[in-house]
Amino acid sequence: MEDASSKSFPANEPEQDLYTIPSYSSWFTWDEIHETEKQALKEFFDGSSISRTPKIYKEYRDFIINKYREEPSRRLTFTEVRKYLIGDVCLIHKVFRLLERWGLINFGVPTEDSSGDEKLKGRLEDGVPNGIRVVSVPNPNKVVLLTPNVKDEAVDKGGFRLPPLASYLDVFGDLMREKGLICENCGEGCASGRYVSAKQGGFVICVRCFKNENYGESKTADGFKFSDSTSSSDDHGSDVWTDAETLLLLETVLKHGDDWDLVAQNVQTKSKLDCILRLIQMPFGELMLGSTNGKGGASNSSGNNINNRQVQANSIDTQEPIKTENQCHENMDETRQIREDETQDPLLKRRCIGSFADSGGSLMKQVALLATMMGPHIAAAGTKAAIAALCNENEYAQEMFEGEEVSVTNYFGSLTSKNEPGRVCKVDDMEMGEKCIQSEPQETPQEKLVPLALRFRTGIAAALGTAAAHAKLLADQEDREIERLVATIIEMQIRKIHCKIKHFEELELIMEKEYTHIEELKEYFIAERINVICEALRVGISRWKDHTSVKSVIGSIF
């Protein structure tokens, strides 16, 4: 992305325009001639001819680019350019091809075919706010565009066509519902409104079903009603967002932030709820909100994103340190999202090629961060171990490190002491970066003897050491956790058994009571029997008769 202030071409519009150039052409500046250009067009820079000088090259270049940018949606042809420029046509052609190859002109402009349509498609919206990265892929259809007829097309073709800014839900929403909003009767029922049967199974929808998508999720009578109402009341569609509306929404959100009343007022065609829904639906909606909250924070920190990402990855497994830094990790999440968006974006001017030194810096930072999490002693120990291992491997390294050991370990130690966990992590990260940058030059005089490669190896080894220490810590923690859990289980079992025993004891008691009670009853009955027999004897029942009766009575007892 490039703001082309019309420096050399005052006929251009005075305000700043937004142009897309591919990220690999980020070297381009108006003011200078880059090494790439010099390499490709040596003849301009070897002083071989008065007709080929850097100044003339710059004039050619600037003119061609400006010419293209007068109408970026149209393909600029060489034949058109050459009539404006004095000079060898072959040479101009060479310049032209160079610019075209690097995407400085004709980038993303489709070749010849339906040129009528391209005018609309290729144009980028002027006022895209700074916070938004226009994600543009060589395929021009994916560029954020102002195509007001997208909706119409979708209606016309009857197919399920997505607006360029489609969210996950837009794309996969119907798949998740397993239904697929297939417009079966689109041919007939378009104008009269579509019908969504309340039952889960039967989704019969006409062409405009596209609009229903939001309500489709609640497949109830409500959903049915809703779609009816939209069909009757809303012809311009409260659910379909045209790109213009979306852009307006984004701009407004950037301007006003969370003030949804204002936003809705600005967007006009949509309600407050619609705006919020739309923003959430968009792939980076939350990001937008986030960036408006902490204005510009995201873009500021995007520079150290790679580190942030690694930090994030590192800190995922250690829950405790995060807790204090929740806030900042959320920020980092956002940053990461931005970054991911950006890395997909071939147009970014900002992207630069990471050099070895950069990777070294980030490595140092990572090591430092690991060290922070581990505490100074462990980090120092890890570093020592790493150096010891290196020394074993190579005697030369041993000599090198003889004097360095202390300083290196101190270095990481000091890093850790500098970073209290309470601080905001982002600041930490920055500081670490600074610290690294500051401390490296400090070290270089001492370390002059230690070759760079060795230093890197030390760094890596130290990182591995600290990581290992960290892993050990985690493992220990895990062990303790397991032990604790096992102990609890055993305790629970014991408690269960105790309960059972108690229960049994109670039962036994009851049984005993019961038993004694029955014994008593038994004795009582015997006594009763004896009484009865005695009575009978006394009254004088016949002996033989008595005998049997007494016997039977006694038999029944015993």
Added chain:
Amino acid sequence: MKSLPAVASKPPIKFRLPTAENLVPIRLDIEIDGQRFKDAFTWNPADPDSEVVVFAKRTVKDLKLPPAFITQIAHSIQTQLAEFRSYEGQEMYTGEKIVPIKLDLRVNSTIIRDQFLWDLNNLESDPEEFARTFCEDLGIVDPEIGPAIAVAIREQLYEIAIQSVASARESRISKKGRRGAEHVTTSKAGGTVLDLVKLFGGKSSVLRKRKEWELYEPIIDILSNEEVSALDAREERNAR
């Protein structure tokens, strides 16, 4: 003005077409028994001469011409190649020379008029590619037009190269003898050479003035069938 002498003192190169590929433009116009054969193409002078006859035979066979054409075609090509070779080995003066090339040709029903600058010193120039781009940019579909443009450019370059040989010879002579006449002869030899200092020197811009745009803009005319046959007839008459 300062850089000019240094540039001009650049050693002359051996004669060749001042393009990336040293291809000689060949133009054939042969009439036997009322049958006329016209063609234009390029030939690599490094190819063995045996190829010429093979080419002639094939052409005659492909176009179903009477066999009498074979020798005529071969002869014509040979002659033109011989002429080209007669210059080879001589020195030619190509330093700082940018010439306007004018196109005015008719291919079938298309008329092409164009004018542009060509640097004789640019040995990477490629008329064929220029012609290809030309046709692409202007949406010309007739496949004969591109080669025709390239050949037309080559013919003019060839002409200028021959002049350069002459001027190189003259300047050599004048260096020995009449020193003062040097500038006059060189500038006369390359009559169309532009004043580079005026064009590219310090203050002036390489942007063309608005009124000159039309001059350097390609013009394409598509003729109707009647016009084509009328033109053909007139050319026929002129040829006799």
